[in-house]
Amino acid sequence: MAEEIIRLDKVCKAYNIGLPSQTEVLHDIDLRLERGEFLALMGPSGSGKSTLLNIIGLLDRPTSGRLFIKGAETSALGDADLTRLRGHTIGFVFQYHHLISAFTALENVMMPLLVENGFPGAEIERRARDLIARVGLQSVSHHLAMNMSGGQQQRIAVARALAMNPDLILADEPTGNLDSKSADAVFDLMRQVNRDSGASFLIVTHNLALAKRCDRIIEVVDGRIRD
Amino acid sequence: MNRWLPFEWIAAVRFLREGRLQTLFIIAGIAIGVGVIVFMSAMLAGLEANFLKRVLTSQPQIQLLPLDQVARPLRNRKGEMEIATIQRPSQRIISIDQWPKIRDNMLAIPEVTAVAPTMTGSMLAVRGDASRAITVNGVEPGSYFQIVRVPDYIVAGEARLTSEDIILGMELARDLGATIGDKLNIRAASGATRALTVSGIVDLGNKGANMRMTYVALRTAQSLLGMIGGVTTIDLTVRDIYAADVLARQIQSSNAVKAESWMKTNAQFFTAVRAQSTSNTLIRIFVGLSIAFGIAAVLIVSVIQRSKEIGILRAMGAARGQILRIFLIQGGVLGFFGSLFGLALGVGALVYWHSIARQVDGSELFPLIIERSLIVNTAILATVTGLLAAMAPALRAAKLDPVVAIRG
Numbered sequence: 001m002a003e004e005i006i007r008l009d010k011v012c013k014a015y016n017i018g019l020p021s022q023t024e025v026l027h028d029i030d031l032r033l034e035r036g037e038f039l040a041l042m043g044p045s046g047s048g049k050s051t052l053l054n055i056i057g058l059l060d061r062p063t064s065g066r067l068f069i070k071g072a073e074t075s076a077l078g079d080a081d082l083t084r085l086r087g088h089t090i091g092f093v094f095q096y097h098h099l100i101s102a103f104t105a106l107e108n109v110m111m112p113l114l115v116e117n118g119f120p121g122a123e124i125e126r127r128a129r130d131l132i133a134r135v136g137l138q139s140v141s142h143h144l145a146m147n148m149s150g151g152q153q154q155r156i157a158v159a160r161a162l163a164m165n166p167d168l169i170l171a172d173e174p175t176g177n178l179d180s181k182s183a184d185a186v187f188d189l190m191r192q193v194n195r196d197s198g199a200s201f202l203i204v205t206h207n208l209a210l211a212k213r214c215d216r217i218i219e220v221v222d223g224r225i226r227d
Numbered sequence: 228m229n230r231w232l233p234f235e236w237i238a239a240v241r242f243l244r245e246g247r248l249q250t251l252f253i254i255a256g257i258a259i260g261v262g263v264i265v266f267m268s269a270m271l272a273g274l275e276a277n278f279l280k281r282v283l284t285s286q287p288q289i290q291l292l293p294l295d296q297v298a299r300p301l302r303n304r305k306g307e308m309e310i311a312t313i314q315r316p317s318q319r320i321i322s323i324d325q326w327p328k329i330r331d332n333m334l335a336i337p338e339v340t341a342v343a344p345t346m347t348g349s350m351l352a353v354r355g356d357a358s359r360a361i362t363v364n365g366v367e368p369g370s371y372f373q374i375v376r377v378p379d380y381i382v383a384g385e386a387r388l389t390s391e392d393i394i395l396g397m398e399l400a401r402d403l404g405a406t407i408g409d410k411l412n413i414r415a416a417s418g419a420t421r422a423l424t425v426s427g428i429v430d431l432g433n434k435g436a437n438m439r440m441t442y443v444a445l446r447t448a449q450s451l452l453g454m455i456g457g458v459t460t461i462d463l464t465v466r467d468i469y470a471a472d473v474l475a476r477q478i479q480s481s482n483a484v485k486a487e488s489w490m491k492t493n494a495q496f497f498t499a500v501r502a503q504s505t506s507n508t509l510i511r512i513f514v515g516l517s518i519a520f521g522i523a524a525v526l527i528v529s530v531i532q533r534s535k536e537i538g539i540l541r542a543m544g545a546a547r548g549q550i551l552r553i554f555l556i557q558g559g560v561l562g563f564f565g566s567l568f569g570l571a572l573g574v575g576a577l578v579y580w581h582s583i584a585r586q587v588d589g590s591e592l593f594p595l596i597i598e599r600s601l602i603v604n605t606a607i608l609a610t611v612t613g614l615l616a617a618m619a620p621a622l623r624a625a626k627l628d629p630v631v632a633i634r635g
Contacts, residue, residue, distance in 0.1 A: 059542060059630045080546060087544015094633065098539045102241035107228060112543040120228045120237070164544070 002034035004071060005167050005200050006056055011065035013051050025051045026223045029065070035167065038194045038201045040211035043220035049204045050172060052220060056202065057170045058086040070167065087116055091161030093171040098157070099145035105156045106132060106141040112163040131159040135189055151182030158189055162197065171203040175210065187213070235549055239556035246529060253525045254565045260518045261569020261609055264511050266576045268601060271507050273593030275500055279468065282493060284376040285431055287462030288471045291484040293323045320348055322457025329482050330461055338466050338474055343370035344458035346448040352441070353412040354403045361399065362439050363413065365448020374464045377429060377442060383407055384427035388444045392426035396437035400428045415451045423447070518609065519616040522561050526554055526620035537624050538632025547625040554621035555614055562613020566606045
């Protein structure tokens, strides 16, 4: 049996608890993700996909239920421990790239390692260069984000997500803001990384054609999972 | 990317560089504020030093005088007086009782730097048809010139005081038509007269003093006033001029003399110095506050502009402390560089103003005093102000919820 990376056990999420405006976003979510899996998460807008992704990414906490990362329960962890665990285990790719505009492509890829190590050593730079080579963007490694196309920025974002060699990469509509050619290129890149590094992927997408190319599709409707 | 710079410094400097227009404007604002503080502080310190020098080198810092002469009413019994009203007696010029002993006591006080016995009285100076009422100061040049720098004020002749010499204020010399080497008849109220030679003419920086002040040898004054061996005042200078009042009270309580400090005899001047110092402090506080609010405003805007990036950094594993430090460093860097430019601006303005601002007599308005402590303290203060001003925006950035920040 493959190694378990993520397990959600009856996870619920509600906002404005105790107020008249209380909103239940997720209901009793059970989900298991194994090493090397490549999952698509689909669903209509407002169904709770992003909230689920934020909870799995340790950016948000569930109202009830339990979240296990590589077998360890996370609900008792404090903010600092969650931050550390997130930095080491999870990489993020967002729809709008979110490269840090004051830094070059190479420096953006170095950033997670820099956050972790504190100083930009030669080893960090070598790893970042390798990752940029892997996404095929050596030519723009010294460009600022504003001087790159959307597709290039998203490939740099994928390289950045790989910097810490994470077990899981969460991608929130990574191709949603790209033309079809760039979207295909970015998707192919993620698939390639998945095969090469063995990192698991959970991709939120509205693109059914791309979702069909994933190992499994999970649909979230009204805060519940429908396989 | 500098290998020796930690992540927080790299991010702080890059953020400041990216918003370079914003950074330039706030640094210019800080520089102007710091420049004003440096310019004002150094100029006011110079003016104060000049005023103090002029006041304190033209008069003693503590003056010991004979006790007031008081009427002693006759008493019948305890608590019962013979007369209903007591008339204050006229104050004769009298010598300080046992003054050599008091002088020795004063010399034994460590805070006292110079002691000079003097004999002072009013007389008449006559030359030809002209006569003027004058104040005669009989002094021992060796000790008195340490207290009142008469040689520094000489405009003609020299500060020589043998028993036949007299030094005159410049207005008095003009009124009497006297020049160096001329003879003057000095007549006391008792009728005693001496013919003295003008050895020097002084400008004491005050028209009233220049119109009546004269200096003669102590023995000459004693002879004219008929008090051989007596002195009417003992003048002192002290180490700490601002402790003069306290020391005067101590001296008065332990010696049979009346002791007056320069602060008491120049109360108006002293109040003006204090008021100037207070207003300078207030201006510094308000300029400092406006700098702090300027830095805080710029950094708050920066936090809002960069909230998505802060969220991404947090998602990548950046701790709240790291985010806090990124913005604190920005505040400190703004304060430090603002203070450097401000110091250059302030010192430049000071040197320029010093070169063009002149007193009526053409001498410098204030001495150019740029102390190292002012430079260092201003740079430290501006940097600390920057750090403190950055605290609120930095805390706001550190507390940002990454989910909310990324969603924008």
